[in-house]
Structure formats: structure tokens, C-alpha cells
Amino acid sequence: MSIRNFDALFRPRSIALIGASNKPGSVGNVIARNLLAGGFVGPVMLVNPHETTIEGQPVANRIDRLPQCPELAIVATPAAAVPGVVAELGERGCRAAVVISAGLSRPGRTGKPLSQEMLDHAWPHLMRIVGPNCLGLISTPAGVNASFSHLMPAPGDIALVSQSGAIATAILDWAAERRIGFSHVVSLGDMSDADFGDLLDFLSTDRHTRAVLLYVENITFAKKFMSAARVASRAKPVLVIKSGRSAEGARAAQSHTGAMAGSDLVYDAAFRRAGVLRVAALEDLFEAAAMLSTGIRIGGDRLAILTNGGGAGVLAVDWLESLGGRLAEISEATRARLDAVLPPTWSRGNPVDIIGDATPERYRAALDILVSDRAGDAVLVINCPTAVADNMAAAKAVVGVAKAHPRFPVLANWLGGITAGPVRAELARERIPSFESPEDAVRAFTHLLDYRRNQAMLMETPAAGVIIRAQEVADANRVIDGAIADDRTTLSEWEAKEILRLFGIPTVPTHFVETPEAAARACSTLGGAGVLKIVSPDITHKSDVGGVRLDIPSAAAMLDAAETMIAAVGQARPGARIDGFTVQPMVRRSDGHELIAGIARDPTFGPVILFGRGGKEAEIIGDRAVGLPPLNSALARQTIERTAVAKLLQGFRDVPPVDMERLTDTLVRLSELSVLLPRVRELDINPLVADENGVIALDARIAVGASAGGAGPAPAIRPYPRELERDITLRDGTVFRLRPIRPEDEAPLAAMVMACEPEDLRLRFMAPMKAFPHETAARFTQIDYDREMALIAVGPSAAYGEGPIYGVVRIVADPENEAAEFAVLVRSDMKGRGLGYTLMSAILDHARARGLSRIYGEILRENVGMLKLSRDLGFSPEATADITDVAHVSLRLKA
Template identity: 55%
Template sequence: MTIRNLDRLFKPSSIALIGASRQPQSIGQVVARNLFNAGFDGPIMPVNPHERSIEGVLAYNSVAALPLTPDLAVIATPPQTIPGLIAELGERGTKAAVVITAGFAEMGEDGRKLQQQVLDAARPHLLRVVGPNCLGVMVPARGVNAGFAHLPPLKGDIALVAQSGAVVTSILDWANARGIGFSHLVSLGGMADVDFGDMLDYLAQDPNVRAILLYVEAITHARKFMSAARAAARAKPVIVIKAGRSDEAAKAASSHTGALAGADAVYDAAFRRAGMLRVSELDELFDAVETLATGVQIKGDRLAILTNGGGIGVLATDALVGQGGRLAALAPETIEKLGRVLPPTWSHGNPVDIIGDASGKRYADALGILLEDPGCDAVLVMNCPTAVADSVDAADAVVSVLKAKGNKRTPVLTSWLGETAAAEARRQFAKQRIPDYHTPNQAVRAFMHLVRYRKNQELLMETPPSVPEQFDVDMAVARRQIDEALTTGCDWLSEYQAKEVLRAYGIPCVQTVTAATPAEAERAARRLGGRIALKILSPDITHKSDLGGVALNLAPNQVWAEAEAMLERVRSFMPTARIEGFTVQEMAHRPDAHELIVGMIDDVLFGPVILFGAGGTGVEVVADKELGLPPLNMNLAREMMSRTRIHRLLLGYRSRPKADLDAIALSLIKVSQLVTDFPEIVELDINPLFADDKGVLALDARIKVAPPKMEGSRRLSIRPYPKKLEQTVRLRDGREFLIRPIRPEDEPLIHDMVAHTSLEDLRLRFFAPMKRLSHQLAARLTQIDYGREMALVAERPDDETGEPAIHGTVRITADPDNERAEYAVLVRSDMKGKGLGYVMMTRILDYARMRGIKEVFGEVLRENTTMLAMCRELGFTQHDNPDDPGVMEVSYRVPKPAGE
């Protein structure tokens, strides 16, 4: 990930347009017109060897003839000329280029080679390239309109990044008509260099950007994208629309999981995990833009509906319930207050129907009361035109109430139906930044956008509980089964091997033995006793029941005959299949158990993806499933489960007890850990996984393996907990501490550490008086992206309670270019002067060297003499802060790793 030189792209001091033209309606002519008429405060230098001037400005016949080096070059020349132009610009010192020209990777192998030549020419000069095959870049506040859109954008604080130029122009046209402006409009095109990850990193840091909109056709670097998206979504709203919902990956899948986990569902899981809001259609994106442009924020999902028409109130209610929302339950005092100001025929409930002749005063009275109800998280005010009341008067009343209430009030959305009668009302709402929608369904959909976005944000900030039980892992057993399959050339582990792998990770499995012959199968059945399940054992058969390869509820004395009959059935269906015998297992008698599926596929882009849902033989038909990206914790696992239909059954109903939800969630975590530890696993099915109030039990399991394409956890799109950084250290006083990376579930321990730290020490660390950390700050400190920052904690049981305790923490946060990282350190006050802070600083600087960071820096209060002395001892240089005489700036040049 990198934002290097993107300032030259979006904040250039000079621009060259190569391929500028005077030919009407040509791209070079449209780009020139847009550039010269956008108000850019700097030189714009057109390059065209055949024209004397462009837009009344002197033209230059070549890059070499330019009087100064442009920060940004916009190129609209034939594709074969681009590599040479990029090389020439790079040699002159240009650091950014927008390549509008098409004819590269989208044209096949020759185009891909040409695109690589462009990158090869740019790389030595660190020249950033947007495109090729793009509409261009627009930054209205800077007067930059480097593209061929049909009209200029308005200034605003919403950034739009899209692969499709047509989408950019469509949104631009729509937004201008509604007075919505943008901070940036970026058409990425072929994404040869600058991609979504780069843009998210850059825009997240821009204080002039309040929200980010993405139109995605494909992601290129999943881990880079996820890291940038999670960081951006913590800082500001990110809304995404993904084109292409095809499930080509499912066509070639050989497991239930593969068949269920289509490509679009994986993108959906990734967007949700990143904390972004996904919308499905372009008009939804428009609605979301309008909602964001008004700055509405909500705290819950309870909606009150105020309307002058019962019918549209019913339509809004149907839309709300259909999209998973809730009608707010009005408090008795709210009903009483409304009864005093409304006619007797009002609805006496939610929706609040104030009757068709409702005046502006009636709207104002009712809205004012609803805004005071603590059970309402938002109010939708609707109006349909009537001959006995004025729609504009009603709108004016709404505006007046909201002005009087100020910003600290319940959010309000509006829907004024009609066209002629509603036009002036909509203008009033737009002027006051009050969201308005043409139909009840659109208004409710916008409300649910806010609800889903809030839930995604809460998931980003929610502290996961500690795993309810510790599970031991026997990696040697799992390794032995996987290596044996790979050595013998088997893609699929046998059922017995698969269950051995699951047992090694603490997942309970029904007792299973293998038998080579029908006679051995019967002897095994007699040893197991009870009712028996008999299954064919073949590396060539994945769905055994489809070929008659499964027989259930057999008595031991029935097994021999059934095994012989099974052999005949399977051979008649698949005569070439290799038959290795049978698996014999005890029938699990758990009448209240639910049949679930837990699985994993290795997505071509996002890597391992975990699946959960309703299991059994009809799993593809029912298709009740959800996906999640590993690594998982208890919160993420439970959230996955909650989005399925079967989750409601797992909560218990009638005489059926509630299933052990913790055991189910823990099974998901164990599978997540398994596929993290073994990159050889490419598909996994546990189907069915029985779940009831007694726990879980795997009845059948299949695991597909292949030689790993990359080492360890690198295939994961979210970097997992880096266990290799764990280290035990001994201080001068003999006490030992475990130095390890911080985990999200450490938040309670961080609060405890702060409670053992003096107010003065906290002030020296946070530069402000502080008694405790807020949940938001503590979550931000513990829920880190290991790919872009690192925090180490010193853990040791508390001397008094014996409970786990954190005695110190140190962190570095790197810039997206991985060049510089800011450090911070804090130790409990009772640990000061014992060397713990020095040890932790040494460890984090070792990590910075391993990571390839070039400089570690920080700010230290001048009065913090202890920290300044430690910095000197560690080799930091110190100098005054020109903006604050009370602060010293310290920096450490990190030596290169050994061998470089």
C-alpha cells in the first residue's frame, strides 16, 4: 500500500496536457476545455506538435519543450506512445500521470505487455499512474478537472472513486441537479498502478473528505484493499456498489461450501468485514449519496413514521419490516401528548396518521412530540398532496421545528410525494440539508442504509469476549494426515483423516473407524455397538449419498450385507472409482439437534473464506448461509450466525431447547485457526454438524488439500494474530513477562492497566488529563490492523489477584508507504524504573527493523525527562517542536535488517 506522490496528483502546482487538441468533440479537445475552465491556479501546458495554441494558450511540441516540469501530466495520445512519454516525464521529475488512453490490458496479451511497459517506465521515478482507459480525475476545490466529463462538478466533501467512467458521469449529472458537490471524482480505469487501496488510504487522511463512495468492478490486491478499507471506514463513511453478481466460482466447486460461496457473496462478506456499507443498485447509491450529503446519523433501528395519509404509512411500514427494520414503540406519554394536539381520528399509534387535512401546525406539533420520545431513533415525515392542505406549509413547519431543536435531536428523514406540489418543499429541504425521498420505499431504504452502516461500525469497534474455553491444538496429528494425502497424490482426505484433523483442533467428531471389506465393516460395527452409519470410502467420490454410498441406522448384523450391496450400487454408478473400503461410525442419537454446515473455500482473490449455515442433504436447495473472512473471534462468529435463518431456530422454540451458541461459534473459530495454520487446505466441509444444548458434534467431514501457493498466513486477506512475535523476557528484578502482540479481547486488561497508572503518567502519555479510556479509544488501541501497525503488551499475572494483567504497552503506527512510523509507550506506574519500558521499546524497534521501516518518531513533553533520557539511550535524536515549545520531537533512524 502506498500514497506516495498522490499529492502531486490531487494537489498539483502545474499540469501538462499531452495530446491536447482543437478538433471538436475529440477527447483531447474536451479535456483541454475542462482543464482550462475549471479555475486551476497554476500553469496548464498543452502539448501538441501540430497546433500553435490550445484554448488560447501557447502549445508545446514535445515534453522536452515544456518550460518547467509539470507535477501532473494528463495523457491522451495513442497507446504505443505512452511508455515513452512516461519515461520522459519521469526523467524530468514529474510524479503523477493520468492516462486516459484505452488499448491496454483490456485488449488481451499484447495490451497487458504494453501496460507493463508503462509501469516499468514509471517505477524508477516513483511516478504514479491513474488509468489507463479512464475518464480522468477531478478535484473541484483545487480547480482540477483533468478528464472528459460532460459538465464540471460542484465543490463538496464527498469523494467518488470508480472503475467505470460512465458511472462517474452518471453520478455527476445526477448530483449537479441536486446541488451535491464532491471533493474528488476519480476514474481508476485499468488500475495499472493506483487502485482502490491507494485511494482509500489517501482519502481517509484528507480532512476535507467526509464520505467516500466506491464503484467496484473488481479488486486487485485483497489484503491491501482490506487493510485500507478497514482503516478508512473507521474514519468516515464508505459506501460501495459492486458490479457483477455472477457466481462462476460455484460452477467448478466440488464441495457444498464451494457451491454455496459464490464470488459475489465473498465480496459481500469482505465489504461487511471492512465496515463499509454496500448497496445493490445505482439508484441506491444515489439515495445513499443524498443521505450522506445531509449528514444524518442514527443510534438505533427504531423508526417513527409521521404521515398525513394512512395508505402511504402502511406502504412505509411494509417496506420497513420487509427490509428488517423496526417500528418504534411509542411511549404512553407520547400517545397522550399526541392525543391532546391531534384530531380524535388520528391513528393512536405508529405510524402516526395525522389525517389528510393536516396543516403545518399539526405537523409541527406532532413532530415536536415524536422528537422527544426516547424510543425513537429516527422519524420519517411523509406528505401526500391534498386539496385541503398545503404541502409547502407542512414542509416549512418541519424545517422550523428542526431549526428550533438544533443539531442535538433525533434524526429526521422526509418523503414528500408527487411532483408539482412537492417541488418547492424539496427545494426547502435541500437548502436546509434535510434528506428527502420521492417514495416511502426510498426513504425507508435510506434509513436502513444508516442502520446497516451503524451496525457495521459497531462491529468494527465491539470488544470481543475471551474465547469461552481454551482449546488445545495438536498440529502434529493434523500435519500427519495432510502430508499423507499429499504424498499419496490424493486431493481429498478420507473421512477418517478429515475427522482426525478436526479432532486435532478440538472439534468433537462422531466415533469413526475404517474397514477394507464388508466382513471388517461388520466386525467394526459390533465393536462400536448400537445403531451404525456405513459409508463408502473412496478418494474419487465426494458426494457419497448421491451414488448410494451412505446407509444409516443399521444394526451391526445388517452391515455386511449392506456393505456388499453398497459396493454394487456405487460400481454401477461409477465403475472407475477407486474403492478403499468403508467408514463405520456410531449413529448419533440427538433428537433435538439442528443440522448445520461449517465450511471453507480458498477464494481466488480474498483467500480463505469461512461458511456457516443450515446443513443436511438439502444444503444447496435451502441455501441458508453466511460467509466471513478469517481470522474470526467470538463476536465475528456470532455475527455470522445471526444473519442466517436457522439462527432463530438455534435460539430455541416451544419445547426445543436453545442450542449451545458458544460451542457453535467456537467451532467456527477453530476452523478459522485450522485454515490459517495449514495453507494446504483449499476446501473444507463439516456437514452435518449437529448442534443442540449439549454442544456440537461433526457427523461427516471432507477436506481438500493441495500444495500451498504461498507460505503460512499470507494467503489471508486480513493479517492474523502474529504469534511468532511472542517472546518471554526477564527483568533485572527476576520477574518474567510475556511480550506479545495486542489482541482485541485485551480491552478489559488495558482498562485495568490504566486504572493502575497515575493521572500524571497518563497526562505525559496522552498529552491531556485523563482518568480512564473511553470504549472508543480503548477499542481503537486494541483492535489494530497488524498489517499497518503493531502494538506489543507485557503480560504477567497480577501479584495480588493472580489474574492475567497487562503491565505495559508499546506501539508503532506506520504510514501507508511503510517509510515512517510513530511510536507510543506506556507502563503501569508501579513498573516505572524497573526496565520494562526500555525492554518494550527495544522490542518494537526490532520489529520496525524487521518490517523495513526507515524511521521511528514521536513527540514527548519536554517535562517528561524520563522518556527523553530513554530515547537518548536508545539512539533517538531530539529537537524542538517549532509549533509547540513544550514538546520535543524525537526520531530514530532504523538500521537495515542484517544481510541487506
């Protein structure tokens, strides 16, 4: 349902508290006092069947006795009464409720959980629910404190959304001491209705919110969360702390990949893919909040340090290097300017140590030079207390410089307790991010640096994508059909390798034989040494039971190895069925790296791609990273770079670097496999050997489910919708390929835009356009197919990422999936041939298919051609109060 009726939550015109109380310290009493003291200017109505006044306010004994229908209700009654209360509120027209009550998981009168009975009463009235079992909701712009928090936060531009009420109050307490304010604070509790995805949708466009902090215990609707988080993080910083980093939630798995892809690793990948910055601890969240509350944004990773104590500066440098930042280089010109205002004993480098007796004037002069010369991307000012200098005066000098350069990031660390406390308070009042230690300051700097890197990585342009033909997918499905028909959930090694081959992943040729003698005959055909592996449906890890022999030199040795293997496996796993052996050539790659790559299915986020160091020690070493499909070349490379083995893959000494293009291509193909073969539950390639000549899968294992649903949930990010690809023919007979846009189409799209006449671009973008920068092109090509769709017209045989693009049309839907705005652009030399009409017709067909009710757009009134096209398609002008140079048109759709 997304953000429908959220205005009643955050901007209500009237509020009712059901369950208000006179009992001191009770939840109903605390909420009543908070509501009345929060500054809300509308009516606050109280309901209690046994009271006549509470906190000096009149009380209604029943909901139907309220003087008016509340837009927002706060429910703090016993759990059993909640469904009935919600039913009454819904019938009166209440649009939203915050349910504080706990205990709604137990059965109600109908046998359903009380929470479900509550929702059954709310949904017919489109009534939104926050909670149950929550602290409540605070919105400072509206003066609403609908919570039992111990304090009302100061107004600010940070929003806090937390599953835990206790964590929310701890953050509010910490923030109050540091004079950090909030726009909204929402405790989600059990998330029966409103969840993280909904709140992110609302906060992404909320003008009162500049940054969002999340405390997450679990995500319920992964697809909705990923769509909302990706939109929100492009608009403003979103930081998250996720509890449960331990092995909790780990499940039994049939493969190394399944065992290694733990739930926390998947959450980490999901947050990164959404552009959200994850921090490890509450302290980190606090530090980031202190930075965000000032509006500071970091433009690069170079930090200049100004200090009156050398030791504190060295500590800051140590932390900076360990956390991935860079110490800024001081230029000769800047050094000369500093020489002119500092004593001869200053450090003449970075950190800029201005000596323990530094006066406020010395701080002011040095900082002004560092900021004016852009000596770094930010400056950290450190002050160590001394008896010969006034640290408050020094802080005011820093504030003066920072105000003179409001766009340059200045951070502060005033060390100490008694003397430093008032200084830090003064810095907070002046919106200078201030920290208690050099470590805290540097960590906060690198948090925002990581956020900036995440955003940059999301905008990377990938190489051309891979194309898996429909015939290859059908052949792979036939292999799976055969296993399921035999009542098997695990494919044989040669079946697994056949599927890999069909998806373009190099594999070593593998022969299945049933007897030792057949193994010997197969060995004689290899033309060299061979490898023997046991085949048993009862054995997952063959090497654990002596089921793998390498480098067998001859047919005679192969016969002996097979007979010995049968005995060894029988002793290690008595009763295990032995169907035979596989024989394959021995692959010798002296500089090859043994890696692992595969697919696992997460119960929340669906298929995930795992990569890391392989071999028998894979699970013990635990060097791995996870990515969420669909992957492209840029995302695959980033997944690889998050592992420790990535450094070895770059080459060292006389070992050349691996063919990274082939390696990333393998992960992209596994991503395609995870989407196109939803019955694959788990897939292992271990080892995947990589060297300068490419990659090759030496062993593979695939576990399957009888149906796509049996393999787990669908991908959390909607994959490329290839089903929308088709050929279109214009009225002059010209044929184009119509397909959804892809990230690798960035360059062709930019070329198309720049090939248009300036006047056509002005009419489309409603302003002159002289360039189409990377950030804009990336935003238009890296879209969320769940909420946005862009169709392009290319040549009939053009590969993914290849141009030219002749026209593009897009719609962007609202979170309710009810209405969408359209935009269309046809290359200037294609005008008048019907391409624009064909593109618009195609996007309208797509809008109808996805259930949209209305398409609308804005067109310059002088754009006569586009106005005529919209009329021909059935669009009508919308009535507006003022006549402007922009026409608003809309079209009601029928399914």
C-alpha cells in the first residue's frame, strides 16, 4: 500500500488517544502528556471509559462520542481490544493509527492472530497502521509527539526509523545532549502494515528531512525495501545499523555456497546495492548523525589535520589509514603561506601541528589557509587542553572560519572532559560536527566517504551485457526436468557442468562411467593425466571421504585408483550408494587461483551470487562476498574486489594478473542463471580456476527444487524484463528492436541526446541542454524496472549496450502504482515517421499491463507536435488555476 494516507500520520489535523490514562507512569498517561505538550495546534481528543478528565482535558468514554473524527489515532488499549478499536475508527473515517499495544500475536475471536484481525478491519477503509508493539511516532514539523518517549526531540532535518523503541529512545537521549534535532522519529514495532519500504518512500521526498537513520532487525518485503531504498539513497544519505551479525539464521545447506552465504552477508550486500551506508555500531550511527546534522557532505577522501598536539594528530593519521582515507598532501605554496603565520617549530607537513601554545589567532590563520587553498577535501581541527591557551576562544576562531567557507567541511575534536564539554556544546550550536576523540572524528569522516563511494559505484557504467538465448535456457530446463523426473534434488556433476556450458561458463570435459574398467578406458582417451571422482547421491563433499584423485598418469593407474576409491568410500561412508565415477582431464595451471563461485537462495532477498577463495578450505577461510542479482560487469567486479583474494588476482612477483574480464563475465552469467532457472536452489563451482588465460570450472554441483517456488523467493531486485523485447515496424516499413533500457546503454543514450537538435532538446527538457553528463545518463539508464520503465528503439540486430538509439520513452510510477509520468524523445532525424507514436503506444500498453490507472505529463505549449501526439493518443488537458507556458495532460487507462 506504500505511502497512502501518510499525510494523516505526519501532518494530521486532529488526533485521538484511545487508552488515555490518569495513572502516573502508565503508557496512556505518558502519551497523553506528550501529545498535549508537543506543540500540536489541532484538537487532541482523549478516550477512556472510566475517566472524565485527564491532564485537565475532557475525556470521551467511547469512540463514537468523540466530537469529531480524528485523522490520526493513537491506540494504547489492551491487546484484545485493538481489533474492535480499529474497526470503530475505520468506520468513522480515521485514516491512520499508531498502535502502541503489545501482545497482538496471540489468537483473537476468529482464531486469527489479533494483528491480522486488526488489519482486516483497517484495510477496507485504507487505514494505515504503525506498529503494533511500538514506541510511537514523533513529527517535529507538526508538533506531534504520539509516543511514550521520555523527551521530545528538537526540530532538525534527520529522520530516525527504528524497529526497536529502546534503541530509538537511546538515540534521542544521545542526540539531546549534543543538540541534534530530528524531523521525524518512527518506531515501527512489529510492522504489521507500515514498514521500512513505506517510510523510505515517504522520507525520500519529505522536504523536512535531509538524511535518514535506520535501525533494522529484519526486512519483511525485500523487493519493496530495495526499490524504496534505492530511490531514497539517490536523494539523500541513508544510514543503517543492522542487528544480528552473528550466525543466527544460518541453515543447513547442500553446498559450500549455501553454507557460506549467511544472512548477515546478504543484508550487507542488499544495503550496498541500494546505496545505503551500513555502520557497525550505535556509536558509528551517532557519529554519522553528528556529521549529517550539520549538512556537511564530503567531496573526496583527502583529510587535512590541524592540531596543537602532535600525538593526537598521529592518532588521527593512524585511524585514517586503517579506515581507508588519505592524508592530504600540503603543497609548497600552502606550506609557504603557513610559514608566514606559524612559529618556526610547526610541523611543516600534514598533520599541521601548530604547537601547544597555539592562540586563537594562530588557529584562525592556519585554518583559513588550509580551507582557502583546498589543502584537502575536509579539515579536522584538534585541540588538546593546555594551561596557556583559551580553548573556547580557539573554538570560536574555528567557527568564524567555517562560517566564512560554508561549503567546505570542517570537523572538530576538542579533547578533554570538564573544559572541553562546554566547547563541544558551543560547536554543536554553531553546527560544526564535534567529536570527543580523534578516532571518532576520523570514523565519522570515513562513514560519509564510504557513502560517497557507494553512490559513485552505483553510477558506474558496465560493459555490454550477456545474452543467453531462449534455446539454451530450454535445454538447461530439460536437464533439470530429467533430474526431477528421477526424483532427484541434486544434479550429477556432468549435468551441472552441462548447464554451466549452456550458460557460457567454461568447464572441463567430464565423462560418467559406471565401473573401474570403464574409468580406465575413458582415461586412455584423454591424451594425458586424468582426474577421478566418485559419483554418489549420498555424498555432498567428495574429497572428505577420499572420493577425489588427481593427476592419474595412465589407464592402469586409473583402474587401480577406482578400485581403491570404492574401498575407501565404503569405509568412510558405509551404506552410501555408489553410481559410478567421473573421469576428466587433469588441468594444469601452475599460476591458477582456486576460487569459488555460486548461487544460494536467501529466504528474504531471494537468489544471491557468492564469490571467494575456493578449494577444500573455502568454508574454513571464509573469504567471500555476496552480490544480489541482476549483476552487470561493474557490480560483478565490485563483488570480487570485496574479497581478500582479490589482491592476489591482480598479480604479484612473477604471477600475472588473472583475466578479470572473463572472471566478471562468469559472475554475470551465474546471475543470469539464477534468474532464468528459478528452480536452481544452490549452485557451487569449486574450484573455479582463474589465471591470465581465463577461467575454467573444474567441479560443479547444483541442487534443484521441483518448482520455482520451492527454490525460494524471487529476486529482490526486478531483473531485466526481456519479455518486453519485440520488433516494431513503422509505417514506412522500417523495423526496429524495441526493448527496455539497460545500464550499458549509457553511451548510446548520451550519443542520441547529443545528436538531437538544440531546439528539440529544449522542448523535451524545458530548458537549453548543452551536455548530457555521466550522472544524468547513468540515472536514466540504471532504472528500477519495478517502478520505472524506459523503452528504446535500436537496430534489429543491435547487441545490448550497442547503438545507435533512435528513440526512448519512459514512465515513472508513484509508490502506489496508480499514476505515472511519461516522457518521450525521438532523435531529430527520425521525426515525422511515426516512431514517437509507436513508442508512446508501447509504453501505454505496458502501463495497462502493470495495472496503472493514469498517465500524465507536462508539455510546453509551444511544443505543438507533442501536444498533437498526446491528443491522438487520447490524452486530455488538465484544468489548472493559472495559465502558464506548460500544459498538463493526462490519460485514464483501462486494464
